[in-house]
Amino acid sequence: MARAAQGFNYARYLALVSQLSEDVERLPPRMLKAYLRRRLQFIDLQIRHLCAKLDKHVYWSTSRSAWSAEPLNDEHWTSLANLNYLVAAREALIDAIRSL
Numbered sequence: 008m009a010r011a012a013q014g015f016n017y018a019r020y021l022a023l024v025s026q027l028s029e030d031v032e033r034l035p036p037r038m039l040k041a042y043l044r045r046r047l048q049f050i051d052l053q054i055r056h057l058c059a060k061l062d063k064h065v066y067w068s069t070s071r072s073a074w075s076a077e078p079l080n081d082e083h084w085t086s087l088a089n090l091n092y093l094v095a096a097r098e099a100l101i102d103a104i105r106s107l
Contacts, residue, residue, distance in 0.1 A: 040107045047100045050093055057090045 018041070031042060061083070079087075 036107050040104060043100055043104050043107075047097065047104065050097050050100065054090065054093050054097065057086055057093065061086055061090065 031039065034042060
């Protein structure tokens, strides 16, 4: 039995099972923590993507000390709202992971 388990990676197993499970509330604490960490990684990636997208739309004035007076387009406002939601979700996940 020990020979079969030599290459077994329990953390990877928990991450895989946490992705497959649909009933998160019934997961054991260790698996729930792995699931929440995986969700946190996913949200971090989404935040990085939105930040990179928003960096392309930053409009500085010629002095680079003040924002431009040009209005922001709808796509930019949508990205800012999504970023706000993702940051709040990230903070909630971090609090939930700490409480486990």
